[in-house]
Each structure stands twice: as C-alpha cells, then as structure tokens.
Amino acid sequence: MAIQTSTERGSWNSRLGFILAAAGSAVGLGNIWGFPTKVATEGGAAYLIIYLLCTFLIGFPVMVAELSIGRASRRNPVGAFKALSNNKFFPLVGLWGVICGVMILSFYSVIAGWAFGYAFEEIFYFLGWTQMADLLTDTGNGWKNALLAVIFMLATIKIITGGVSDGIEKATKTMMPLLVGIIVIMILYVLTQDGAMDGVREYLLPDFSRITTDLIFSAMGQAFFSLSLGMGALITYGSYLSKKENIPQVAAFVTLADVGIAFLAGLLIIPAMYVARSAGIEIFVGDQLASSTDLVFQILPALFHTIGGFVGVTLGVVFFLLLSIAALTSTISLLEVPVSYVIDEHQMERSKAAWLVGLGVTFISVVIAFQTSLIGSFSYIFSDLGLPIGGLLICLFIAFVWKKEEALNELEHGFPTIKQSLFAKVWPVFLYVICPAAIAYNIISNFL
Ligand code: TRP
Numbered sequence: 001m002a003i004q005t006s007t008e009r010g011s012w013n014s015r016l017g018f019i020l021a022a023a024g025s026a027v028g029l030g031n032i033w034g035f036p037t038k039v040a041t042e043g044g045a046a047y048l049i050i051y052l053l054c055t056f057l058i059g060f061p062v063m064v065a066e067l068s069i070g071r072a073s074r075r076n077p078v079g080a081f082k083a084l085s086n087n088k089f090f091p092l093v094g095l096w097g098v099i100c101g102v103m104i105l106s107f108y109s110v111i112a113g114w115a116f117g118y119a120f121e122e123i124f125y126f127l128g129w130t131q132m133a134d135l136l137t138d139t140g141n142g143w144k145n146a147l148l149a150v151i152f153m154l155a156t157i158k159i160i161t162g163g164v165s166d167g168i169e170k171a172t173k174t175m176m177p178l179l180v181g182i183i184v185i186m187i188l189y190v191l192t193q194d195g196a197m198d199g200v201r202e203y204l205l206p207d208f209s210r211i212t213t214d215l216i217f218s219a220m221g222q223a224f225f226s227l228s229l230g231m232g233a234l235i236t237y238g239s240y241l242s243k244k245e246n247i248p249q250v251a252a253f254v255t256l257a258d259v260g261i262a263f264l265a266g267l268l269i270i271p272a273m274y275v276a277r278s279a280g281i282e283i284f285v286g287d288q289l290a291s292s293t294d295l296v297f298q299i300l301p302a303l304f305h306t307i308g309g310f311v312g313v314t315l316g317v318v319f320f321l322l323l324s325i326a327a328l329t330s331t332i333s334l335l336e337v338p339v340s341y342v343i344d345e346h347q348m349e350r351s352k353a354a355w356l357v358g359l360g361v362t363f364i365s366v367v368i369a370f371q372t373s374l375i376g377s378f379s380y381i382f383s384d385l386g387l388p389i390g391g392l393l394i395c396l397f398i399a400f401v402w403k404k405e406e407a408l409n410e411l412e413h414g415f416p417t418i419k420q421s422l423f424a425k426v427w428p429v430f431l432y433v434i435c436p437a438a439i440a441y442n443i444i445s446n447f448l
Helices: 015-026 029-042 044-073 077-084 090-127 130-137 142-161 166-191 196-204 213-226 233-238 247-278 295-307 309-345 350-370 374-402 404-412 422-447
Strands: none
Touching (some): 015 309, 029 044, 029 090, 029 213, 029 295, 029 309, 044 077, 044 196, 044 213, 044 404, 077 374, 090 130, 090 233, 090 295, 090 309, 090 374, 130 295, 142 309, 166 196, 166 247, 166 309, 213 422, 247 295, 247 404, 295 309
16 A cells, blocks of 8 residues: 555555455464463363354454445544444444554564564574573563564554555565464474374364353454454455455455464464473463463474474474564554554644554553563453454444445445345344344353
8 A cells, every 4th residue: 555645545456465464464463372372271172163153153244344334434443433424422432443452552562572582582592592592481571571562563663654555465475375384384293292182182172061151252352353353453454445345255265364374273282282281391280271371482482392403493483483474464453543543533644643653552562561461451351342342333333323225335346246145135134133142242241
C-alpha cells in the first residue's frame, strides 16, 4: 500500500498481497505460543475440539462481518461505524477496539521480544557462551525484556510509518511456507522420540469430561485472538481491500491458514512436552503441566539442544527468526488500528501518528517487561474478554443497525452470485443468533 494521505487511501498491491497480509496478521505468537500453552494446560484434545468449533462457527462469520464493514466504509474502526450509520453507540465499540489493540500490543511485544532473543540464545548456547544464553532464557529479567520489546516496537513503528506496504506482503510470502516446513521437520523428529506418543494421545484423543465453562471461555478468546478478530484489525485491513475480492473466500483461506498452523504447532509442542518429561525435564507439577507463560519457550530450546550440533542450532535460529517475523506481521496489524484511527479521525500525518501511538505503546511494554505477571490479566481483560465482546457487538451492528441487506450488497462485489448462494441464507443466522448467543452465554457463564 502506498503512503496514505487524508485524500488518498492506500490499497493492497494485489489479491495475494491482501491475503498474505491478513494471514500474516492472523499467524503469530497466538498460534505457536498461545494455542499450545492453552492446549497443554486446559484440556488437551477436548480443548482442541472446542477451539476448532469456535473458530469455524463464530470466528469465520465475524471475520466476514469485519471485512465487509471495513471495505464498505473505507475507514478505521471508529470512523467505519460512524460512516455506516448515525448510531452514537457503535463508534464507542470501535474505540474499545482501538484500546484493546494498544493493550494487546503492549504485552505482545514483550513476548515477541522473547522469541527474538531466543534466536540469539541458540547461537550463544552453541558457542558455549552459557552466561549470555542464560540471560536470554531468563524471562524474568526486566532490563533484557524491556530492551528486546523496545527493539520489536521500533521495528513495528518503522514499518507502519511507510504504510502497510510491500514489506508485509513479501515477508509473509516467504515466511509462512518456511515456518510450516520447519515445523513439519520438527514434528517428524519429535515423533520418533521416547514419550512422544503420550503427547499425541493427549492432543488428539479427547476426554470430554474436561470440557468446562472455563475451557470454552478460554478457547473462544483464543480463537478471536488467533484470527485477529474483535477489535477492528480486519475492519482496518478490509478498508484497504479492493472491490474485486470475494470476501467470504478470502476469509475462508485466512481462517484455514491460521487454524492449520496452530494445529501443527500443537502437534509439535504437546508431544515435545512429553518427550521432555521422559528426558527428565521438570515441566509437570504433580500430574499437571506447569502452567506458565513461558512454557513453550522452555520446551522448544530444550528440543533444539537435544538435536544438538550444527543441525540443532541452525533449526533453532531459523525457527526463532521465523517466529519473530510472524510476530512482526501481527504487531503491524495491531499498531495499524490505533494509527489509522488517529490519521483518519484526528487528521494527523501517518508517520507522526505512528510514532506518537507507537511510543505510547512502547512505554506500557516497558512496564510489562518488568512486571510480566501483568501479561495474564492483560490478556484476560483485553483479549479473552475484550475481543469476543467486540465480536458480539460487530454481529449486532450488522444485524440490527447496518442491516444484512447492506452487508450482502457489499459482499456482492467480488461475489456477484452471493444473494442466490447458501452463504446468504446461513451467514445472517450466525450474525443474528448463533454468534451473539454463544458469545453472550459464554461470557455470562464465565462470570457466574
Ligand atoms: N493473531 C495474532 C496472533 O495469533 C495476534 C494479533 C494480531 C491480534 N492482530 C490482532 C489479536 C488483532 C487480536 C486482534 O499472534
């Protein structure tokens, strides 16, 4: 997308460009850090199943909703609700999204910093510089966390100042296939190790008695987070989307790519945990997996170290660099939301807006870097709770304010036969009933 001024709005270079950017936004730490951690600590295969249901039955319809609101209005989330109706309440929903974006980004950048640091940890470990390696594995070290998070934020701000550009499209195009490739190689390796089959069983054989309201709540939040939904990131990305695109088709592709990578990450990490256990690494407290935010960051390096030698270090470095790029294409989408809001609604120039908002977020990141226990509460409030609430309101907006006819008119661009299709019959049912009811039920039962 070219640099955007207030009169001219950028757009994606190509069809693939948009898909890559949206998939780049979706695929990130949520897939490789968040999802396996939650599977491990909250219910194994039972969690996987509920997560898949949430993704396809709730996430996908909401994704189509966000993209169509964005493309119809060509605005940031606050402006979009203003442009499509006179309703005074919904712009506040957009604002809530902007706030969630800022807050999610502030802790996300700390975790992204860990991932980036681990690329160097692998090298130092290989060279035998154990002190340096240990420093990078110490997720409690505030100064180190802060330094890495700041580097990460600066990279994000730098890219955003140039507009959501070629950069993301290119980075995503090479990163994603490589990331999948390396994960598959690692899976094949892990599956040959002692103990791996216990992990595969845990991941794929559901014990339905583990499904609780807590599990469903967490899986729903995870689905929204992983698909980048509920706060207007895809309203914003949709605002740059061409009328030629078939939105439901694009959304289906992005959803499948995101779920596919999360599924593979689980298939790698859950068995790897059991392998680590049979190698005597303490990842269990009693019968329960130790639940901690850095679980994945303990397991993966241990795995690269057991592969050892030049192969181990190369796989490790490449993996963590790819993970950092995946995280970067996600932080870009998180920062783009508040930045496009400031550009559109406060008529600020792009690079000024990017620095202003970006440095504000960086400040919060530094606080979190020293106080990593905040990550849990931030992700509860702004992700697990904030995103599904945003998604619920987006459904209600289309159902009762903007109206489904208008939404379908928008979707007709790029999908001319939509009104005769099954999609046009089924999607509204999801927006009117299924998504709002499921989300509301889930949140209420979590509070009770
Ligand atoms: N989906 C990304 C991940 O899985 C994180 C992310 C990027 C996000 N943009 C978002 C989450 C917008 C919620 C909303 O890592």
